Amino acid sequence: MAQASTASAPTDMRSAGRERSNIDIFTYDEKIVRYFVYATVLWGFIGMAVGALIALQLPWPAANLGEYLSFGRLRPVHTNAVIFAFAGNSIFAAIYYSTQRLCKARMFSDWMSKFHFWGWQAIIVSAAITLPLGYTTSKEYAELEWPIDIAIAVVWIVFAINFFGTLYKRREKHLYVALWFYIATIVTVAVLHVGNSLALPASMLKSYPIYAGVQDALVQWWYGHNAVAFFLTTPFLGLMYYFMPKAAERPVFSYRLSIVHFWSLVFIYIWAGPHHLQYTSLPEWAGTLGMLFSVMLWMPSWGGMINGLFTLRGAWHKLRDSVVLKMFVIGITFYGMSTFEGPLLSIKSVNALSHYTDWTIGHVHSGALGWNGFMTFGMIYWLLPRLWRTELWSQKLANAHFWTGTIGILLYVLAMYNSGITQGLMWRAFDEAGNLMYPEFIETVVQVIPMYWVRLIGGLLYLGGVVMMMANMYMTIRSAPDELPDPAFAAPRQPMNYGHGDGSGDGTSEQAPEPAPARARTASESDPVPTEADDTPATKKASLPGSRKAEGPGTKKAEGPGPKKAEGPGTKKAQLPGSKKAKGPDASDDADDDDNEDDAS
Amino acid sequence: MGRFIKSNGMHRTLEGWPLVFTVLTTLSILVGGLVEFLPLVLVNNSVDRIETVEPWTPLELEGRDIYIAEGCNTCHSQQVRPFRHEIERYGQNGGGYSKAGETVYERPFLWGSKRTGPDLAREGLLRPQALWHVRHMEDPRSTSKGSIMPPYPHLLEKKIDFDGLTAKLRTLKRLGTPYAEETIENAATIARTQAKAIATEVEEQGGPTDLEDKKIMALVAYLQSLGTDVAAASDAGPSDAGPSDAGSAESDVTADASK
Numbered sequence: 001m002a003q004a005s006t007a008s009a010p011t012d013m014r015s016a017g018r019e020r021s022n023i024d025i026f027t028y029d030e031k032i033v034r035y036f037v038y039a040t041v042l043w044g045f046i047g048m049a050v051g052a053l054i055a056l057q058l059p060w061p062a063a064n065l066g067e068y069l070s071f072g073r074l075r076p077v078h079t080n081a082v083i084f085a086f087a088g089n090s091i092f093a094a095i096y097y098s099t100q101r102l103c104k105a106r107m108f109s110d111w112m113s114k115f116h117f118w119g120w121q122a123i124i125v126s127a128a129i130t131l132p133l134g135y136t137t138s139k140e141y142a143e144l145e146w147p148i149d150i151a152i153a154v155v156w157i158v159f160a161i162n163f164f165g166t167l168y169k170r171r172e173k174h175l176y177v178a179l180w181f182y183i184a185t186i187v188t189v190a191v192l193h194v195g196n197s198l199a200l201p202a203s204m205l206k207s208y209p210i211y212a213g214v215q216d217a218l219v220q221w222w223y224g225h226n227a228v229a230f231f232l233t234t235p236f237l238g239l240m241y242y243f244m245p246k247a248a249e250r251p252v253f254s255y256r257l258s259i260v261h262f263w264s265l266v267f268i269y270i271w272a273g274p275h276h277l278q279y280t281s282l283p284e285w286a287g288t289l290g291m292l293f294s295v296m297l298w299m300p301s302w303g304g305m306i307n308g309l310f311t312l313r314g315a316w317h318k319l320r321d322s323v324v325l326k327m328f329v330i331g332i333t334f335y336g337m338s339t340f341e342g343p344l345l346s347i348k349s350v351n352a353l354s355h356y357t358d359w360t361i362g363h364v365h366s367g368a369l370g371w372n373g374f375m376t377f378g379m380i381y382w383l384l385p386r387l388w389r390t391e392l393w394s395q396k397l398a399n400a401h402f403w404t405g406t407i408g409i410l411l412y413v414l415a416m417y418n419s420g421i422t423q424g425l426m427w428r429a430f431d432e433a434g435n436l437m438y439p440e441f442i443e444t445v446v447q448v449i450p451m452y453w454v455r456l457i458g459g460l461l462y463l464g465g466v467v468m469m470m471a472n473m474y475m476t477i478r479s480a481p482d483e484l485p486d487p488a489f490a491a492p493r494q495p496m497n498y499g500h501g502d503g504s505g506d507g508t509s510e511q512a513p514e515p516a517p518a519r520a521r522t523a524s525e526s527d528p529v530p531t532e533a534d535d536t537p538a539t540k541k542a543s544l545p546g547s548r549k550a551e552g553p554g555t556k557k558a559e560g561p562g563p564k565k566a567e568g569p570g571t572k573k574a575q576l577p578g579s580k581k582a583k584g585p586d587a588s589d590d591a592d593d594d595d596n597e598d599d600a601s
Numbered sequence: 602m603g604r605f606i607k608s609n610g611m612h613r614t615l616e617g618w619p620l621v622f623t624v625l626t627t628l629s630i631l632v633g634g635l636v637e638f639l640p641l642v643l644v645n646n647s648v649d650r651i652e653t654v655e656p657w658t659p660l661e662l663e664g665r666d667i668y669i670a671e672g673c674n675t676c677h678s679q680q681v682r683p684f685r686h687e688i689e690r691y692g693q694n695g696g697g698y699s700k701a702g703e704t705v706y707e708r709p710f711l712w713g714s715k716r717t718g719p720d721l722a723r724e725g726l727l728r729p730q731a732l733w734h735v736r737h738m739e740d741p742r743s744t745s746k747g748s749i750m751p752p753y754p755h756l757l758e759k760k761i762d763f764d765g766l767t768a769k770l771r772t773l774k775r776l777g778t779p780y781a782e783e784t785i786e787n788a789a790t791i792a793r794t795q796a797k798a799i800a801t802e803v804e805e806q807g808g809p810t811d812l813e814d815k816k817i818m819a820l821v822a823y824l825q826s827l828g829t830d831v832a833a834a835s836d837a838g839p840s841d842a843g844p845s846d847a848g849s850a851e852s853d854v855t856a857d858a859s860k
Contacts, residue, residue: 057751058717061741064751071751072672134670138709167619174616183623188630195634202772203765206666210776213704215641217712222634230630256606266626270633279682280712281701286637293633356678356716423716428686436689441719446747 024171027486028100032113034387034484036093037380039121040086041470044376046128047081048463054078055459059452068132076143077131082368083141083231085124090376091235092116092159095182097383098242099166102176104491108165112158119155123148135205139220141227142196146207149197156193160186171491177258181238184266188230196223214281218274225273232367233301233335234266236375240308240332243379247324253310261303268297275346278355287348294346301339308332323398327378330406334370338363353428358448359420362413369409369462377401377469384476389484393475397468405465411458419451651702653834656778657826659766660792664823666769667816668711671753678713679722679827687720695832696723703831706778718750723828731799732806734821756817757809761796763789795822 057063057071064070096113100106107113126148130136136143144152163186167179175183196219199207211219245252252258274282274290309332312318312325319325341363345354354360385392392398426444429437438444605611615622657665668674681691683698692698699722704710728734736743739757741750766788774780784791793814799821800813812818 058749061749061751067753067755070671070753072675075672075675134672136669136672138669138672138674138711140714164619164623174613175619175622176616179619180616180622180626183619184626184630187623187627191627191630200772200776202769206765206769208708208769208772208776211708212777213707213710214701215638216707216710217704218638218641220710222638226630255608259606259612263629267629267632270630271637273634274637276714277712279684280680281699281704283641283701286641289637352682352684355682356714356720360714427690427716428684430686436686439690441690442745442747445718445749449749 022492023490024492025488025490026104026106027488029096029107029110029113030387030484030486032107032110032117033093033097033383035117036089036096037383037387039117040089040093040376041380041466041473043081043085043089043124044373045463045466045470047078047086048459048466050074050078050081052456052459052463055452055456059449059456068134073132073134076136076140077128079141080127080131080143081124083227084127087232087236087368087372087376088120090372090379091185091231091239092120093383094239094242094379095163095235097387098178098238099163099182102172102179102242103166103170104172104489105166105170108162108169112162112165116155116159116162119151119158123151123155126151130205137197137199137207137209139196139209140224142193142220142223145205146197146199146201147204149193149199152193153190153197156186156190160190176241177252177255177262178238178241180262181234181241184262185230185235185238188226188234188266188270192223192226192230196220214283217277217280217282218286221276222270222273225276226270228367229265229269229272232372233269236335236372237265237304237308239375239379240304240328243324243382244308244311244328244332247322247328247378247382248312248315248318250311250313250315253307253313257303257307261300261307265297265300265304268293268300272297272346275351278346278348278351291346291348291351295343298340298343301342302336305332305336305339308335323395323402324378324382326399326402327374327381330402331371331374331378334366334374334409338367338371341366353424354420357420357423357427358416358451359424362416362420365416366409366413369405369412373409373462374405377405377465380469380473384473387484388477388480390476390480393472393479397472401465401468401472404461404468408458408461408463408465411461412455413458415451415454415458419448419455422448422451650705651700651831651834654703654705654830656706656773656780658791658795658822659770659784659788660761660795660819660822661826662769662773662823663761663763663766663792664819664821665711667756667820668823669709671756673721674711674713676713676715676717676750677719677721678716679720680712681720681722691720691723691727694723694726696726696828697831700831706773708773708776708778718748721824721827723831725825725827725829726832727828729825730806731802731821731825732808734824735803735808735812735817738817738820753817756820757812757815759816760814761792761816761819763792763814766792792819799825 053063053069054071054074057074067073096107123144127144130145130148131143135145137145142149163182167175198211199209201207209216209219241252241258271293272290274286275294276290278287278291280287309329312329319329344350345359345363381392381398423444426438426447431437615625656662679699681687681696681698688698699712733744735757737745737750738753740752740754741748767785770778770780770785770788774785796818797813799818800810803812803821804810
């Protein structure tokens with residue numbers, strides 16, 4: 001067991017199980033998750049600070065600091081930093097943390113994990129250098145020039161191999177819903193990135209796209225819209241499906257809903273891109289199709305919101321004490337609001353007013369600040385004590401972050417709604433004689449400048465919240481133990497049978513075709529014990545986590561010193577063989593789970 | 602349906618097959634994109650051609666790339682929607698609303714998504730005067746009181762990379778833009794000539810001198826070209842000269858009107 005706790009344990013420490021040959025002892029790579037958390041916070045701060053700067057440049061042009069730091073150059077720096085650096089590192093942290101646990105396996109390759117991490121950071125740095133220098137393709141959220149695009153493709157492929165390799169060597173038969181969303185993310189982002197970035201280089205840092213005009217517009221917004229869908233929505237839904245039930249200590253509301261909303265979401269989202277091009281030179285049928293599917297998209301989106309929020313059924317009181325849950329609830333609520341607003345804005349008559357105005361900016365930020373930001377913060381506050389095995393330094397400060405951030409979002413969004421609708425109405429206003437009421441465009445600019453100041457204040461409050469989180473994180477990590485060995489866990493040695501199960505029973509029973517003593521025991525025990533609401537927040541994957549510590553006597557201490565803290569307080573660990581089902585929270589989870597199965601059948 | 606999604610149903614089985622699951626997911630995301638994209642590829646070449654729309658001259662192309670590098674498209678759209686108020690505001694002087702046929706050489710398209718400033722799709726018709734643009738870039742508030750646009754004085758100082766033009770044109774030709782071989786080879790010379798003409802125009806209008814090899818000339822050439830091809834189409838007669846040559850010729854009338 002001593003060896004099991006070494007951080008450097010490469011992959012499965014099968015040898016550690018020598019004493020009990022039928023047990024696998026393996027570790028989870030938590031170091032990589034910590035790295036991604038660091039990167040998330042650092043880039044989040046930088047990306048949002050740039051956002052605040054360009055928000056200042058709008059009402060006060062003197063803040064354009066020369067050629068390289070003017071609005072036009074910095075705007076893509078801001079969008080790329082918050083999307084790919086902040087949200088990107090955040091979803092990687094979520095994926096690396098949860099996938100290992102949901103698969104009961106260490107990541108496929110530590111080398112690939114590191115390559116992914118450093119490769120991604122290098123891409124971000126190169127973006128932060130090239131964009132201010134003016135090397136850009138101009139295509140939104142795909143501004144990076146072709147050499148960087150190639151690097152993105154390479155890193156993404158390595159990430160995909162690492163992820164699918166982990167699925168391949170998993171010890172849990174069934175994929176939990178979070179993994180479905182990760183799969184959709186990885187596949188679709190690859191397709192989108194390659195499809196939209198096809199270009200012919202004219203020099204080292206200049207290229208022209210293979211598509212022209214209308215085609216280019218369609219492809220760009222197929223990409224742009226679905227970058228929102230598959231970079232900012234599906235992975236965050238996966239994050240929600242894993243961390244929300246963990247934090248609430250409740251299984252997910254409905255298994256059936258998760259199936260229906262997953263498939264309808266991934267199918268419908270792709271069609272909605274052309275709604276960004278209503279009333280343009282794009283053929284009208286395409287815009288109409290985009291509008292139609294956007295409206296249809298409302299339901300699958302709200303399926304996710306309902307599944308997330310209702311996971312708290314019967315546990316709403318926990319909101320009072322848990323900043324994590326508060327963050328999640330606000331995040332999911334903003335998700336619901338912006339996915340209602342999106343279909344609304346796609347409707348042609350609304351779009352005629354809203355398009356090209358600040359309303360779009362407001363819409364984006366209600367999703368980005370509310371959904372992506374708060375889900376990330378919630379996850380970080382949940383991970384901090386677990387990854388660093390210590391208490392969060394200050395709950396109060398975390399709460400202050402929550403409130404500052406929430407007020408910041410509201411100010412931001414309301415200011416943008418106000419200025420957006422003002423612009424839309426002024427642009428189209430005619431006087432009684434039938435002339436444009438505001439023929440000088442500048443009149444419509446001057447009118448909304450006060451709102452730009454309000455937006456800046458909202459943004460600064462939000463950024464202030466992030467600074468509070470950074471301070472909290474710094475202090476928390478200072479009190480962490482010096483050594484943070486990867487937590488070790490045990491599972492039946494036999495790799496599970498990946499054969500085509502008949503789907504009957506829950507993974508576990510199938511999992512142990514040849515009963516070695518310990519394994520048999522695992523199976524029978526973990527079965528009824530979805531104990532670890534832990535790893536399977538899922539509705540009914542009874543087996544997942546259960547088996548982890550539910551091993552025979554020899555195994556339980558496979559967890560070195562550290563790891564035990566790595567779990568949620570109530571959740572896990574039945575140390576002694578006999579005691580395991582005895583505990584409180586587990587018992588109630590058990591009950592919930594039963595309910596669920598009843599529902600489902 | 603019920604059989605599929607119940608707790609031990611077919612979907613449960615599917616969850617045990619990551620490969621099949623991934624393939625199905627991939628298929629479901631491919632459908633929508635293909636259905637929307639294929640008709641455009643198959644149809645686009647035959648419809649909506651506008652005869653008077655020509656590829657940019659080398660200098661205009663350089664100007665367009667400067668427009669992209671400066672991120673002008675983050676605040677200015679280039680797409681006049683078919684609404685009365687937009688046509689009144691932007692579509693004067695024969696421009697009208699934007700049509701698919703005018704975009705066939707746009708790599709990338711620059712329709713934009715935000716109008717922090719006004720639409721520029723018809724800028725060449727609304728503000729053809731070179732000097733106005735020079736002053737506007739140098740200090741936007743000198744020409745438009747209350748403007749929040751950043752100043753671009755460096756465009757009046759930095760030089761155009763004339764020598765890189767041949768490679769750019771060649772790349773575009775490879776992608777299908779019909780540049781004549783001699784235009785490609787003499788791109789730098791052609792661009793210098795046009796820049797010189799615009800510099801002279803600026804001087805005649807009382808503006809700064811010595812701009813003939815500066816980036817601002819390329820940008821002005823590009824801005825002056827915007828919308829002129831389309832207006833030429835509606836003018837009945839096919840345009841004979843390159844769009845920007847025409848731009849400088851007819852400048853005076855409309856310049857004041859738009860101001």
